[in-house]
Amino acid sequence: MPMVASRAPYTLLVVDDDQPMNPREDYDNFGTMVCWHRHYNLGDEHKYDDPSDFLHSKLFEMYSSYPSSEYGKPVYDFLKSGKAADAKLEYNRSTREWELHERWFGGRDWSRSSSYPASxxxxxxxxxxxxxxxxxxxxxxxxxxxxxxxxxxxxxxYLYDHSGITMSTGAFSCPWDSGQVGWIYADADKIKETYGEVMPETVEKAKSLLESEVKCYDYYLTGQCYGYQLFEGDTEIDSCWGFLGDMRDMQDDLKGYLPEGYEDLAEKLEFDYGEFDINNYLEEESEETEELDDEL
Known part of the structure; x- marks a missing residue:
C-alpha cells in the first residue's frame, strides 16, 4: 500500500520494492546464518548436511585451534564427568586405554564404541x-x-510458516506452524575483528548485533521492503530503493534524501487506501496548484 505526501512543487511517493535486496546475500553481515528447511532456502549458503554436522564441525574447529595442552580437553572432561546423557569416557587400567562408551536407541546397556591407548x-x-x-x-x-x-x-x-513466513530468535507460540530452523552465530575471530577482544561486554554487543540482523532479514522475508520516488511537478527527479523495516520507521531515513526545506514531506506521508495511480494523483495536484494560483 503506497504512502504519499505533497507540497508544491514536490510529491513524495513510497511504494513496495518488488525486487528487494536479500540482506543475507547483498549485505556485509557480522553473523553467519545457517538454516535447514525442506521448502525454503533460508539464511547464508553453507556446507553442513544437518544441525549435528554443523555443531560437530564448529567444536572440532575450535578445539583444533587450542594450544597443544588444551587440545580436545573440554570434550574429554565433559565425557569423563558423566554430564553426557548417552556417552562416557573411562580409563581401562587393565588394557591401559581410554574407552568411549555409548548407549544407543534409548537403551540402558553401554557399548564400547572407540578407544585410544595413550594419554x-x-x-x-x-x-x-x-x-x-x-x-x-x-x-x-x-x-x-x-x-x-x-x-x-x-x-x-525460529520460523513461523502460515500464509507467509516470519523469523525470530525467540520461539513462536504456535507449535504446529513453527519450529527451529537453524542458528545465527559469531565466532571469536569475528568478535575480535569487530570489538577488539572477547569479553562479557563484547559478547553482549555481539548478541545485540546478531538480533538486529535477524530482524532485518525478517523484514525481507515478510515483504517490508520499500523504495521512494520524488517528483517535481509531473517529472520524477529522484528515487531510491532498498529500504527495509516498518514503513513508518523509514520516515526519518527519507529526510536525508529530500530537497532542503522539504524534509517535512516525510512526516506528512499518509497511506492511500484506494486504487492509487501516480499519474492521476500528480494531475490532480497540478490542477489544485493552478486553481490556487488563479485565486491568488
Whole structure:
C-alpha cells in the first residue's frame, strides 16, 4: 500500500520494492546464518548436511585451534564427568586405554564404541578420537560446550510458516506452524575483528548485533521492503530503493534524501487506501496548484 505526501512543487511517493535486496546475500553481515528447511532456502549458503554436522564441525574447529595442552580437553572432561546423557569416557587400567562408551536407541546397556591407548593430553591424540567423542554427543550437549567456551555466540532461529513466513530468535507460540530452523552465530575471530577482544561486554554487543540482523532479514522475508520516488511537478527527479523495516520507521531515513526545506514531506506521508495511480494523483495536484494560483 503506497504512502504519499505533497507540497508544491514536490510529491513524495513510497511504494513496495518488488525486487528487494536479500540482506543475507547483498549485505556485509557480522553473523553467519545457517538454516535447514525442506521448502525454503533460508539464511547464508553453507556446507553442513544437518544441525549435528554443523555443531560437530564448529567444536572440532575450535578445539583444533587450542594450544597443544588444551587440545580436545573440554570434550574429554565433559565425557569423563558423566554430564553426557548417552556417552562416557573411562580409563581401562587393565588394557591401559581410554574407552568411549555409548548407549544407543534409548537403551540402558553401554557399548564400547572407540578407544585410544595413550594419554589424552596434547595434540598427540589423533583427530579421529576427538571426532569419535564429538559424534557421541547430543546436539544439546554440543550447544552447551560451544556456549561454555566463551568463544562463540550462538542464537537459535525460529520460523513461523502460515500464509507467509516470519523469523525470530525467540520461539513462536504456535507449535504446529513453527519450529527451529537453524542458528545465527559469531565466532571469536569475528568478535575480535569487530570489538577488539572477547569479553562479557563484547559478547553482549555481539548478541545485540546478531538480533538486529535477524530482524532485518525478517523484514525481507515478510515483504517490508520499500523504495521512494520524488517528483517535481509531473517529472520524477529522484528515487531510491532498498529500504527495509516498518514503513513508518523509514520516515526519518527519507529526510536525508529530500530537497532542503522539504524534509517535512516525510512526516506528512499518509497511506492511500484506494486504487492509487501516480499519474492521476500528480494531475490532480497540478490542477489544485493552478486553481490556487488563479485565486491568488
Amino acid at each position: 589424552l593430553k596434547g595434540k598427540d591424540v589423533p583427530d579421529w578420537f576427538l571426532d569419535d567423542c564429538l559424534s557421541a554427543l547430543k546436539n544439546s550437549e554440543m550447544i552447551q560446550l560451544l556456549e561454555e567456551s566463551g568463544q562463540f555466540v550462538l542464537m537459535p532461529l
